[in-house]
Amino acid sequence: MRQRVLTGIAFVVGVAVFVLPSIVFPIFMLLFSILVGAVSFYEMTKALKAGGHIPTVPMFILGSAASVAILLISYWRGLDMMTSIACYALIVVMLAFACVVIPSVVRPDGNHLMDGLVTSATLIYITFPLFCLCAVSMLADKGWYYMMPALFAAWISDTMAYFSGVTLGKHKIVPHISPKKTWEGCIGGALGCAIVITLYFDIVIYNVAGITMNIVLFSVLSFFLGFLMSVMSQLGDWLASLIKRRVGIKDYGNIFPGHGGMLDRFDSAFFTIPTGVLLALIAVFFT
Numbered sequence: 001m002r003q004r005v006l007t008g009i010a011f012v013v014g015v016a017v018f019v020l021p022s023i024v025f026p027i028f029m030l031l032f033s034i035l036v037g038a039v040s041f042y043e044m045t046k047a048l049k050a051g052g053h054i055p056t057v058p059m060f061i062l063g064s065a066a067s068v069a070i071l072l073i074s075y076w077r078g079l080d081m082m083t084s085i086a087c088y089a090l091i092v093v094m095l096a097f098a099c100v101v102i103p104s105v106v107r108p109d110g111n112h113l114m115d116g117l118v119t120s121a122t123l124i125y126i127t128f129p130l131f132c133l134c135a136v137s138m139l140a141d142k143g144w145y146y147m148m149p150a151l152f153a154a155w156i157s158d159t160m161a162y163f164s165g166v167t168l169g170k171h172k173i174v175p176h177i178s179p180k181k182t183w184e185g186c187i188g189g190a191l192g193c194a195i196v197i198t199l200y201f202d203i204v205i206y207n208v209a210g211i212t213m214n215i216v217l218f219s220v221l222s223f224f225l226g227f228l229m230s231v232m233s234q235l236g237d238w239l240a241s242l243i244k245r246r247v248g249i250k251d252y253g254n255i256f257p258g259h260g261g262m263l264d265r266f267d268s269a270f271f272t273i274p275t276g277v278l279l280a281l282i283a284v285f286f287t
Contacts, residue, residue, distance in 0.1 A: 011256055011265060019151070026138040029147075030071060033130040037064055039262040040126050043252040047263075048118055051247030054107075056119045059099045063092050063123045071134050081139040081280060088131050096120040129273040140280045145208050149197050150276030153229035154236070154268035157193040161234070164188020178241045181234075190230035197226025205283065225279065229272045236271030240264070 018032035041060045048055045067088060074084035099120035103112035133151065136143040165185025173181050201222035202215065211218055240263060244250065253261020 011259065019148075022137055023144050026075070026134075026144075029137040029144075030068070030134050033134050034064075034068065036262060036266060037126055037130050039253075039255070040266065041122070043261045043263045044122050044126070047243065047247050047249055047252055048122070050249055053118050053247075054103065054112070054115045055122060056099060056103055056106075056115070059095065059102065059119055060123060063095045063099075063127055066091050066095065067127045067131050071131065071138065074135070075138050079139065081135050081143070081277070084135045084139055085132070085277065088128075088135075092127055092131075093124070096123050099123060125270065129270040132274045132277050136276045136280050142208055143276075143280060145204060146280045146283065147273070147276040149200050149226075150229065150273050150279065151269060153193055153197060153226065153272045153275075154233040154266075156196050157189045157230040157233040157272075158237070158268060159189075160192025160196075160230075161185040161189025164192070174238055177238050177245065181238075186234060189234065190227050193230035193233070194223045194226035197229060198222040201225070205279075211283065221282070225275065225282075229275050232271040232275065233268040236268040239271075240267030 015032075018028050018035075022029040022032070041057075041064070045055055045057060045060070070084060070087050070091065073079075074087070079087075097120070100113070100116040103115040103119065107115075133147055137147050140146065161181075162185065165180070165182045165188070168182075168184040168188065171183045172179065173183050173186055175181075198219055202219055205211065205222075206215065206218055213221075240252075244252070251260030252263035255261055256265060259265055
């Protein structure tokens, strides 16, 4: 437990080193995303190979390079957030479609359709949330304030779920995927996350974004978004656990002693980060 706590503190400090400067220099968020993405692709490639799959690594590199190029061009040309995300959808998603077919074309000695599918899914799984993180932070007005809850909601939800599960947990929810998860922990994590996010929205977002909606209605909407973030967070955690069980590994890596690898730390955040786009759109609509 001591090692886990110390590693958790070091992890938060490491994230803050990149994230806090992005308030003034948004390019730091891009550097942070490149680091997280590179390590995540490496860990997922090892995991897939352990499960007998052969992912097309050059497509990971090409898709990642295309994502970074779109962000840099968007930032340089002053494009808005949604235009940049649309460019991502047109270019990187088309590459993901191509990934499905390419393994079967270049390796005609067997049935490689599943290799193509896991390559395509992994490309979107890692690049899309990180692209959203950068697009909102770099291109949206006051985007940093919208991405913070989306980025940290996963860890808030995990913490609340852990303590709820330890103190109240009795009924297993997905024992075939994650034996320790309980309904009590799931609900406690969702409610705890919703309360914390509501407080952040009411204290920070409401004033920073100049929201015109009634504060009570805004609080209700904030609570719903916080609850949604927690649900997405737990779905992301279950997906990562399911993949690990199917490929026969315990953790994706060991760079964070007591916590595993980069994917073990960001599996939930990859599912909550896109809600930052939703939050930014809501803020634009009600200002």
